[in-house]
Amino acid sequence: MPAALQEAPPRPGEAGKPTPVESAQQAGITVVDWVDERTSLSGAARWMMFRKVPKGTNWFYTLGSATMFAFLSQAMTGVFLAMYYRPDPSGGAYESIRYVTNDVFLGQFVRGMHKWGSSVMVILVFLHMGRTFFFGAYKYPRELNWVIGVVLLILTMTMSFTGYLLPFDQRAYWATIVGVNINGTGPLLGPYLSDFLRGGSEFGATTLSRFYAIHMLLVPGLLAALIGAHLYLVAKLGTTAPPWQKAEKRPELRETEL
Numbered sequence: 001m002p003a004a005l006q007e008a009p010p011r012p013g014e015a016g017k018p019t020p021v022e023s024a025q026q027a028g029i030t031v032v033d034w035v036d037e038r039t040s041l042s043g044a045a046r047w048m049m050f051r052k053v054p055k056g057t058n059w060f061y062t063l064g065s066a067t068m069f070a071f072l073s074q075a076m077t078g079v080f081l082a083m084y085y086r087p088d089p090s091g092g093a094y095e096s097i098r099y100v101t102n103d104v105f106l107g108q109f110v111r112g113m114h115k116w117g118s119s120v121m122v123i124l125v126f127l128h129m130g131r132t133f134f135f136g137a138y139k140y141p142r143e144l145n146w147v148i149g150v151v152l153l154i155l156t157m158t159m160s161f162t163g164y165l166l167p168f169d170q171r172a173y174w175a176t177i178v179g180v181n182i183n184g185t186g187p188l189l190g191p192y193l194s195d196f197l198r199g200g201s202e203f204g205a206t207t208l209s210r211f212y213a214i215h216m217l218l219v220p221g222l223l224a225a226l227i228g229a230h231l232y233l234v235a236k237l238g239t240t241a242p243p244w245q246k247a248e249k250r251p252e253l254r255e256t257e258l
Contacts, residue, residue: 047235054241060135061239063128068227070121074159075220077114085166087212089205093168118160125156137240145233148226155223162215168208176211177203 018026036042053061084100084107086092100107129149132138138146165176180203184194199206 048231051235051238053239054245056242056245057239058242060131060242063124063131064234067121067124067128068231070117070124071223071227073117074114074121077110077117078216078220080110081114082216085212087166087209089168089208093166093208097167118163122156122160125153129153135240135243142233142237142240145230145237148230148233152223152226152230155219155226159215159219159223162211162219165208165211166215176207 032042081100084096084104086096088096097111100111102108132146132149161176161179164179165172180194180197183197184190186193195201197207197210198204199210
């Protein structure tokens with residue numbers, strides 16, 4: 001029989017047998033359907049992810065997502081660092097940071113991501129707040145979302161301030177003393193706030209534990225809850241068009257002269 005008339009070997013998937021890729025896709029669909037049948041999460045996910053955006057949407061609108069990504073990066077690297085950190089002011093805190101930096105596999109890389117990521121997150125929060133202000137996105141009906149954003153900014157600064165002390169070297173020690181004393185000069189609540197941060201009237205061993213608890217437990221929990229509320233309001237109310245984008249009036253809505 002001529003070679004041209006010989007049947008070619010069946011390709012994967014042609015004889016009714018699914019390919020590995022098709023099998024993986026079907027398995028993924030089955031798992032998603034199984035979860036959705038018991039939780040009904042597809043409706044909420046569709047409501048959050050698929051929505052209309054105004055004309056003129058540009059890269060300025062990605063600053064909020066970038067800030068959330070920076071927060072997630074800080075959370076993941078922070079969990080890794082917490083596995084090795086010891087809030088011991090007598091030398092354990094500094095030695096644990098030195099051990100992570102010099103001896104742990106990829107420890108210096110993860111610590112660098114956490115250290116510089118904190119500065120990136122602060123910058124992104126300010127840029128996002130600036131974009132919201134100059135685009136007029138704080139006006140009705142988004143006033144509550146603006147208030148939540150201001151609280152998130154304060155919590156981000158608190159996170160940065162409390163994390164600065166954790167290496168417990170000379171620079172972190174004296175910079176934190178200066179910061180706490182500055183807080184103490186505030187009216188009414190200033191002295192009480194300083195005593196709360198120090199854990200007493202003097203800067204001592206309790207201060208490091210208190211800063212560690214605020215940095216690792218209190219502030220991240222508040223940030224996660226408020227970010228969830230912030231995203232809910234963004235999905236519910238939508239985003240505003242840029243100020244240079246003029247609204248188009250439909251002819252049937254224009255006022256007619258009598």
